[in-house]
Amino acid sequence: MITGWIMENLPALLLAVPMLGAFLTPLIGKLSDKARNAWVLLVSFATLCIATLLMNEVLSSGTVVYTFGAGSPAATVPADSGGFPFRIIFTVDAMSVFMAISASIVGFAVTLFSIVSQSKMSGKDSFYALLLLMEVGILGMVCTGDMFNFFVFLEINSLAGAALVASRVDKGYAVEAGLKYAVLSTLGGLLVLFAIGLFYGQYDALNMAVIAENMQFGVLDKIALVLLLVALAMKSGAVPMHFWTPDAYSMAPSSVTAFLVVASQASLYGVFRVVFTLYNVTLDYATIGWIIIIIGVLSMFIGVSMAIPQKDVKRLMAYHAVSQTGYMLLGVGVGLAVLGNAAMMESFGMTAMEGGLFHIINHAMYKGLLFLTAGAIFYQAGTRNLNKLGGLGHEMKWTMVFFMIGALAIAGIPPFNGFASKLMIYESVFMFSPILSVIAMIVSILTLASFVKVFHSIFMGPKLPEYEGVREVPRFMLAGMGILAVLVILFGVFPEQVVNYLIEPAANALVDQGSYIAAVLGGA
Amino acid sequence: MAAIETLYTGFGSWNPLIWLAAFIIAIIIAWLIWSRGESDYKKGTEQTKPFISGNAEPEKSEVHVRGGNMYWGFTKALEGYYDKIVPLHSGILTDYILWFLGVVALVMVIVLGGGGL
Numbered sequence: 005m006i007t008g009w010i011m012e013n014l015p016a017l018l019l020a021v022p023m024l025g026a027f028l029t030p031l032i033g034k035l036s037d038k039a040r041n042a043w044v045l046l047v048s049f050a051t052l053c054i055a056t057l058l059m060n061e062v063l064s065s066g067t068v069v070y071t072f073g074a075g076s077p078a079a080t081v082p083a084d085s086g087g088f089p090f091r092i093i094f095t096v097d098a099m100s101v102f103m104a105i106s107a108s109i110v111g112f113a114v115t116l117f118s119i120v121s122q123s124k125m126s127g128k129d130s131f132y133a134l135l136l137l138m139e140v141g142i143l144g145m146v147c148t149g150d151m152f153n154f155f156v157f158l159e160i161n162s163l164a165g166a167a168l169v170a171s172r173v174d175k176g177y178a179v180e181a182g183l184k185y186a187v188l189s190t191l192g193g194l195l196v197l198f199a200i201g202l203f204y205g206q207y208d209a210l211n212m213a214v215i216a217e218n219m220q221f222g223v224l225d226k227i228a229l230v231l232l233l234v235a236l237a238m239k240s241g242a243v244p245m246h247f248w249t250p251d252a253y254s255m256a257p258s259s260v261t262a263f264l265v266v267a268s269q270a271s272l273y274g275v276f277r278v279v280f281t282l283y284n285v286t287l288d289y290a291t292i293g294w295i296i297i298i299i300g301v302l303s304m305f306i307g308v309s310m311a312i313p314q315k316d317v318k319r320l321m322a323y324h325a326v327s328q329t330g331y332m333l334l335g336v337g338v339g340l341a342v343l344g345n346a347a348m349m350e351s352f353g354m355t356a357m358e359g360g361l362f363h364i365i366n367h368a369m370y371k372g373l374l375f376l377t378a379g380a381i382f383y384q385a386g387t388r389n390l391n392k393l394g395g396l397g398h399e400m401k402w403t404m405v406f407f408m409i410g411a412l413a414i415a416g417i418p419p420f421n422g423f424a425s426k427l428m429i430y431e432s433v434f435m436f437s438p439i440l441s442v443i444a445m446i447v448s449i450l451t452l453a454s455f456v457k458v459f460h461s462i463f464m465g466p467k468l469p470e471y472e473g474v475r476e477v478p479r480f481m482l483a484g485m486g487i488l489a490v491l492v493i494l495f496g497v498f499p500e501q502v503v504n505y506l507i508e509p510a511a512n513a514l515v516d517q518g519s520y521i522a523a524v525l526g527g528a
Numbered sequence: 529m530a531a532i533e534t535l536y537t538g539f540g541s542w543n544p545l546i547w548l549a550a551f552i553i554a555i556i557i558a559w560l561i562w563s564r565g566e567s568d569y570k571k572g573t574e575q576t577k578p579f580i581s582g583n584a585e586p587e588k589s590e591v592h593v594r595g596g597n598m599y600w601g602f603t604k605a606l607e608g609y610y611d612k613i614v615p616l617h618s619g620i621l622t623d624y625i626l627w628f629l630g631v632v633a634l635v636m637v638i639v640l641g642g643g644g645l
Contacts, residue, residue, distance in 0.1 A: 184621050191625060195632070226639050234632045245631055247617055247624040291642050295635060306613065313603045313610065315596060355538050390595025395588075419544045419551075424535055431539040453599065461595030466588040497544040500533035 014058040015070035015094040018104065018143050022051050022111075026136035033129035041119050044132045048108075048115040051139065055108035059101040063509055067097040067523035069149070095149030095212065095524055098509035099361075103146035103273050105506075106365040107266045109491065110372045111139045117376050117484030118259040120477070121383055125257075131171055135260070138164035138267060145270040149524060151200045152210045154274065158196060161267050162189035162239070169256040169264070181248075181255035188248050192235035199228035199235075212281060213524035216517055221286045229287065232278045233295070239271035242333060243302040246326045250310075253322035254388070258379025259484075261318065262372035265325055269364055272329065276336055276514055284517040285344050293341025300333030301443055308450045317378050317388045317458055321371070324414060324454070327447060328367045334444065335360020335429045336514075338436045343515070352435040357511045358503060359428030365506070366421040366495060370413035373488040377407040380477040380485065381462055390461040392470075397463030399474050404463045406485040411459060413492045415452035421492050424499035 010017065025047030033040040062068055072092045096104075115135065122128055141161025148154050166189060170182025202224045203215050219225060238245035249268075253261045279292055307327025314320035339357030342348035380403045382388050385396060397404045413420035416427075426448060434441035476482070495502050513520070534543040569575065577585060585591075603610055616623075 184624065187621055188624060188628065191628065223640065227636070230632065230636045230639050234628070234635055238628050238631075244616075245624075245628045247627065250617065251619065288642060291638065295638065309606075309609070310613065310617070312599050313614075352538060359537075392594075394592040394594065418542065418547045424542060427535070427540065427542050428537045431537040435539065453602075457595055457598040460593065460598060465592035468589055468592060470589075497548070498533075499535040499542065499544075503535065 011057070011061070013070075014054055014061060015068060015096050015147055016072065018051065018054050018058060018147060019140055021054060022047055022136045022139045022143070025051075026133045026140065029133040029136065030129040033132075037123075037128065040129065040132065044115055044136065045119065047136060048112045048139075051143075052108040052112045055101070055104045055143075058096060059105050059506075062096055062098055062101045063505065067095060067513075067520070069524055070094040070096065090211075092153050093149045093211065093524065094147045095520065096147050097520060097523070098506075098513040099273070099277070099511075100146050100513075102361065102365065102506055102510040103270065104143055106368045107139065107142045107146070107270070110263060110266050110368050110488070111135075111142075113372060113376070113484045113487045114259045114263045115484075116487070117262075117379065117481050118257075120480040121259055121379050122257065125172070127171065131168070131257075134164045134168050134171070135263065138168065138263060141165075142267055142270045146273050149212050150210050151203060151212060151215065154212075155193065155196050155200055158239075158271070158274070159193050161270060162186070162193060165189070165252075165260075165264055165267050168260040169252045171260070172255075172257060174255065178255040181251040184248050185252040189239065192238050195231040195235040199231040202228040202231075211524065212277075213521045216282050216284070217521050217525065219283060219286045221283065225283075229278070229283060229292070233275060233292070236271045236274040236278070237299060237333075240268045240275065241303075241326050241329050242299045243306045243326060243330070246303065246307070249326055250319045250322040253325060253375075254316055254318040258318070258375050258382060261322075261379075262375040265371045265375070266368050268325070268329070269332075269368060272332060272364065275333075279340055280343075280514040281517055281520050289340050289343040293337050293339075293343070296333050296337030296340060297440065300330045300335075300337050301440060302330070303327060303333060304330030304447045305443060308447045308454065312450065312454045312457070314454075315390050317381070317390055317393075317462065318375070320390070320454060320458060321374055321378060324374075324451060325367075325371055327451065328363070328371065328414065330447070331426065331429055331444065332360045332363050332367070334433060334440065335363060335425075338433050338440075339511075339515070342436070348436075349515075352432040354511060354515070355428055355432035356436065357514065358507045359425050359432060361510050361514075362425035362428060362499075362503060362507045363422075365502075366413070366425045366492075369488050369491045369495065370410045370420070370422055373406060373485055373492060374410040374414065376481070376485045376488065377403050377410060380406075380481055383477055383481070384474045385471055390458065393462045394465040394471075395463075395467045396471060396474060398467050399471075400463070400476050402476055402482050403485070406482075406489045407459065407463070409489045409492055411452075411455035413496065415455055416448040417452070419493070419496045421495035421499070424496055424502075428503075 032043045074091055122131055138161055141157045141164055144157030145154055166182045166186035169185050170179045172178045204210055206224055207215050207218050209215055241249040253264060304327050307323050311320045311323035335356045339353045342353040385393055413422040416422045430441050430444055534541045
């Protein structure tokens with residue numbers, strides 16, 4: 005009976021469990037640190053389990069539509085509403101669960117890592133509560149089928165993220181970075197709200213499926229599209245609106261930074277959801293596709309070229325996060341640019357989209373891993389400055405191995421996961437425009453070059469006297485890194501299985517607007 | 529092996545088994561070369577010290593190549609590019625907001641004024 009109830013309410017539980025976890029964390033923290041740590045680990049693991057169950061449910065039975073405030077999902081469109089859905093609904097399709105599983109895996113790894121990495125810090129109750137709230141925001145953004153609800157979760161995500169960035173004093177730099185993140189996020193959120201207002205004014209609806217079905221693509225729809233597209237692209241850290249990322253990513257605690265990457269990806273999901281599900285072929289897909297491609301290429305190149313001269317390892321990695329977002333935008337942008345051409349879609353468009361989406365989960369794993377290794381280094385050496393670090397490979401062997409796995413993956417070296425998704429992007433994008441593919445490959449070479457610099461600067465060279473007492477990090481931190489490292493390898497060695505099981509359904513869900521609308525409105 | 533499939537992109541493929549086999553062969557070759565090295569190596573003795581033509585060994589911190597020294601040539605060669613791109617990352621919030629709003633305006637012009645739209 006309980007199992008049946010859980011299975012029926014998975015979409016709500018996916019949010020309710022971490023939300024309840026967040027609210028109870030400060031109370032349990034009053035008992036003891038150990039009790040609170042066990043609690044947040046349990047909540048984070050339970051969220052991962054729920055996401056896994058939901059993923060299996062969606063991939064085996066199709067899109068799950070969940071109605072809040074009603075006994076049955078059938079009440080989404082009551083008989084007397086004239087086919088009009090009301091109440092907040094979650095529309096969880098293959099794309100949503102793809103993002104949810106990625107976020108909850110990283111969420112669990114990050115929590116595991118934080119148990120030790122944050123152990124010497126003050127304010128841990130608030131820290132974990134905010135971390136779980138950020139997870140709520142991310143999961144809500146990717147699961148909701150309601151535009152206003154999307155905005156609410158975007159704000160939860162942004163505010164929890166800004167608070168976490170500013171959670172350490174660090175001579176005031178962290179607070180400044182948090183403020184920048186908060187101001188830009190609020191401005192972006194405001195534009196998203198304006199766009200939602202435009203939809204509501206025209207269609208009397210906030211439900212994504214209803215808006216998609218009635219989309220006219222008039223002037224107001226175009227304005228709404230631009231507001232949503234640019235605001236969410238800014239939140240995802242795309243060039244030239246990426247300036248907040250090096251500040252926020254470098255000043256946040258490393259475990260938070262690993263999760264901020266996923267938070268940014270939730271905004272990237274928003275970009276894709278808007279252009280494919282809300283607008284689809286009603287928009288000029290070639291123009292919007294090219295806008296996304298250009299933003300992607302700029303992100304790739306400017307991100308990696310800014311990474312190379314960095315002295316702070318986390319700033320360097322932050323610029324790489326910008327660069328890798330460019331790959332995702334490029335892959336999915338190419339898919340959008342040829343959306344209306346069935347032959348091109350079949351020939352290379354879907355592969356490009358799948359490559360872009362595959363890169364999302366791969367990036368979440370390897371960039372999460374890299375930021376955690378940066379956290380491990382800071383935990384032991386007390387600095388992130390590449391000009392000061394050196395010789396740590398003698399003592400921190402596991403951290404060095406994990407870093408190598410992450411670095412080789414981000415550079416697109418086989419057999420790690422970054423290679424598999426980049427291969428799909430290179431080859432499909434080449435069919436669209438060879439020059440774009442060549443740029444993508446050059447960016448990968450530059451990525452490898454900058455990670456050689458980091459590897460050499462941190463781990464190579466003689467043992468330095470200032471790091472005499474440095475030892476390997478505790479097991480909880482290693483376990484957090486280890487989970488992501490194993491997934492980086494598994495996704496690289498078994499890419500076909502991941503693509504078939506998870507990525508292809510996600511790409512199809514994005515492209516097939518009709519199925520999304522039909523799932524909510526019933527045979528539209 | 530059915531568990532490990534080949535990833536087909538439509539234009540090429542990737543088989544991790546072949547690459548893993550290549551890595552294992554490379555490791556075996558490396559091990560063979562290593563195993564033919566001097567067998568009387570003793571850790572922690574005089575023989576582990578670097579030979580620098582009889583000169584005294586410098587401090588460890590002086591022999592380590594620091595991060596800032598790497599890719600100096602690259603950034604020097606692209607000085608013109610970096611002179612323009614680095615100052616854009618000013619760290620000033622109002623600059624960031626201007627960039628954001630500027631892109632909103634630019635994309636608005638493209639989308640609203642685009643011929644195909």
